[in-house]
Amino acid sequence: MSQTTRDQMLDAAKVLFSERGFYGVSIANVAGEVGLTKQALLHHFSTKEKLYGEVLEEISQHFELMRADVLAAGRAPEDELQTYLLAMVSRTPEDTVRSRLLMRELLDNKRRASSAGVWYLKGFLEGLVEMVTALPAWREATDAEALAAVYQLLGAINYYAVSEPTLRGIFGDLRYDALDAVFTEQLGGLIQKMVAGPSQ
């Protein structure tokens, strides 16, 4: 439990940014979450932008790491991709936070990160394309085709991952749980179909 103040702040920032977005969170909010003043936060991260940047850096590193883990096991490329994608659906609280941050980055980067010129998702997407084109069934497909297929799955996964509160609110807990059960199953089928190759 000996987590440094800096790491505590990063964790708090991750959750708050994922819930309310860059503009919806003040550095005082983040610092308050760990019981300190905003100047304590500024001591560790000189600006709000840098704090946000480190949060994104961390999630992109997480995906990088996850991919390395999957590849290290030395299984069939089909297995690797399937495992990698299904790991994103698992939706632990941390997974949900990452999905939300990813989605916010997609929505906001036109205004924010693009001015900084940093694309935190680049490595992640390129890694995915690489994994798809490594599949025998996709060998003759272009990168664009692989990316399109992967992006559709990514959308299906993350859109849903982010929607829990809304879906619970609209349909109630009971029907949401029913939905959740069939969703993961159907998604598995969708992934399997994609892995099997482009639909000619």
Add this chain to the structure above:
Amino acid sequence: MSQTTRDQMLDAAKVLFSERGFYGVSIANVAGEVGLTKQALLHHFSTKEKLYGEVLEEISQHFELMRADVLAAGRAPEDELQTYLLAMVSRTPEDTVRSRLLMRELLDNKRRASSAGVWYLKGFLEGLVEMVTALPAWREATDAEALAAVYQLLGAINYYAVSEPTLRGIFGDLRYDALDAVFTEQLGGLIQKMVAGPSQ
């Protein structure tokens, strides 16, 4: 071209909120966009929340209307659903704005609208489920199964619709255009497969 001040403000708000989110836009920004002061805006919409609410109201009405149009043509249910979904992919600037607002609502409503208890997406989602269960091939499926299927398509469509700036930034205009061409094609295939029935 005789648009009321009120409507001009609503249009400006729609674009700004879609680009920067609720917290990223001030009422002075919106009013400035039509050459007036923020007090002029507050004259028409008493609070910022109400302005945002009307924006969401408008897009949910748009989907309601679109569905009514599709149903009025009296075609086969398969055709109806396909047309409805493909209309969202078309991605005129207005479509993109709507996709972005929808996605922001999914991300933010836990903090914002849920306290108001209003679910702007409810009618939209229920309408979609209704259209799926009207398909002969889906007659025996549960509502949860239909919703799951539809939600996956919704995710694939909207996640991509929102990603244009990011994808252009990462891959460049050339590769983005290549991606765009194959994406819509593949998505059409995905929709067709869904319409054909649940994958047992």
Add this chain to the structure above:
DNA sequence: TTCTCCACCTACCGACCGGTAAGTCATGGA
């Protein structure tokens, strides 16, 4: 002409924003 209403204005409020400046206090090495 007077009155009312609408659309919009300037002026202002308290709260909060990100960030700076300058300090306090504990730790630990020379």
Add this chain to the structure above:
DNA sequence: TCCATGACTTACCGGTCGGTAGGTGGAGAA
């Protein structure tokens, strides 16, 4: 013992936020 460093504090800055108060001026009804 002295000094440096790191982790934090209070005090404060200029600026912006959403919103209120109290107008002004023009159009139309009486």
